[in-house]
Amino acid sequence: MTELKINRRTALRIATAASAFAGGLPLFARAQAAWPTKAIRFVVPFAPGGSSEIVARAAANELQKILGQSVYVDNKPGGAGNVAMGEVARADDQHTIILGHIGTLAVNPYIFDKLPYDPKAFTPVSLLAKVPSLYVVRPDLPVKNLKEFIALAKSKPGQLNYGSAGNGSAGHLAFEYLKMASDTFVTHVPYRGTGPQLTDLMGGRLEAAAVGAPAVMQFIKTGKLRCIATGTTQRLAQLHDVPTVAEQGFPGFEMTQWYGLLAPSSMAKASIDKLAAASARAIKEPAALKLLEGEAAIAVGGTPAEFAKFIEGEQQRWKPVIARAKIKPD
Structure with a gap:
């Protein structure tokens, strides 16, 4: 009889523990699923x-x-x-x-x-x-495409300026990549962000820049900037008339x-x-x-x-x- 009572008590404890454990799983799962709990x-x-x-x-x-x-x-x-x-x-x-x-x-x-x-x-x-990198110039610069820009840069080494969002930014990297590929010397002017450099580019204080498409597409469409090349491997549907850098004499170029x-x-x-x-x-x-x-x-x-x-x-x-x-x- 004593053994039977012990077994019953043991079984009851096991059942209670199992029930508690099983009940705890949904709570744990809900705690994990609750993230995020604030903004x-x-x-x-x-x-x-x-x-x-x-x-x-x-x-x-x-x-x-x-x-x-x-x-x-x-x-x-x-x-x-x-x-x-x-x-x-x-x-x-x-x-x-x-x-x-x-x-x-x-x-x-x-x-x-x-x-x-x-x-x-x-x-x-x-x-x-x-984001495709677009090579853009201010609209009054006397160039219509990348070949003409490179020719102008070679005729005035170091006299043309390009802006970027800062040293080491994507725009800086993109333009230095182009400079190496085309063997040109264009002076870098770093800014603290894309917005400030675009202000100066459209204001005539810079000649060119390499900028991500989202930030400049509206200015290209309204004629405030001229896109002379895209860094993509294929032309963009939004700028179907603008050749890629690769098309303009630099096969394999991509940025x-x-x-x-x-x-x-x-x-x-x-x-x-x-x-x-x-x-x-x-x-x-x-x-x-x-x-x-x-x-x-x-x-x-x-x-x-x-x-x-x-x-x-x-x-x-x-x-x-x-x-x-x-x-x-x-």
């Missing part, structure tokens, strides 16, 4: 008005619908993107993310002797978009900017996975596609593993270009 801060490490902000807002608008929380874009320029990267690398609130970029991920590691952050402090989430989503490595893996799935979906939503395609930006999406592999490939591609151009930070 998400989406940091853009550059000044407003450039391609980065357009891509970020296209993604943010759809992410907040999918995730059920507000996603707000916070522009934080400075130090070629290093200021924002350093801040976000240290963020541990589980609700701060940042827009990764060709400059901060494939350029800065090779032009700065010491970065204010460890690149390993970030987890790649998803490659959001690729596109790219933007992807990064999270601090402190963010929980379950949250990373949820954010990655949401990001890949968000950038392909009709509203996002309409916004991006209207500006010639190409939506990508993808997994964390794919983005990590892409970053590694871009670093290997641009490291020798940076060394040859002797690109240095401000």
Whole structure:
């Protein structure tokens, strides 16, 4: 009888424990699924008005619908993107993310002797978009295409100026790449962001620039800027009459900017996975596609593993270009 009572008590304890454990699983799952529990801060490490902000807002608008929380874009320029990267690398609130970029991920590691952050402090989430680099000039410059611009630059070595969003920016890289390919000398004038350099370009204080398509398409369409070449491998539908750099005597030339989503490595893996799935979906939503395609930006999406592999490939591609151009930070 005693043995029977013990067995019954033991069985009751086991059943109670099993019930509690089983009941706890949905609670744990719900806790994981609950992320995000507050607004998400989406940091853009550059000044407003450039391609980065357009891509970020296209993604943010759809992410907040999918995730059920507000996603707000916070522009934080400075130090070629290093200021924002350093801040976000240290963020541990589980609700701060940042827009990764060709400059901060494939350029800065090779032009700065010491970065204010460890690149390993970030987890790649998803490659959001690729943005064609457009080579533009102010409309009163007496050139109609890239060949004529190169001829003018060769006739006045160092006398023409081109602007960029800053040393080590995508525009800086793009124009130095063109200078090497065409063996020309055009003076670089760095600015603190795309917006300020476009103001000076349209104001006649610069002759040229290489800028992501979203930031300049409206000015090209209204005649405030003239596009003399695209950095894509094929002509853009939005600018079907503008030849690529490759078509104008430089076979194999390609230059596109790219933007992807990064999270601090402190963010929980379950949250990373949820954010990655949401990001890949968000950038392909009709509203996002309409916004991006209207500006010639190409939506990508993808997994964390794919983005990590892409970053590694871009670093290997641009490291020798940076060394040859002797690109240095401000």
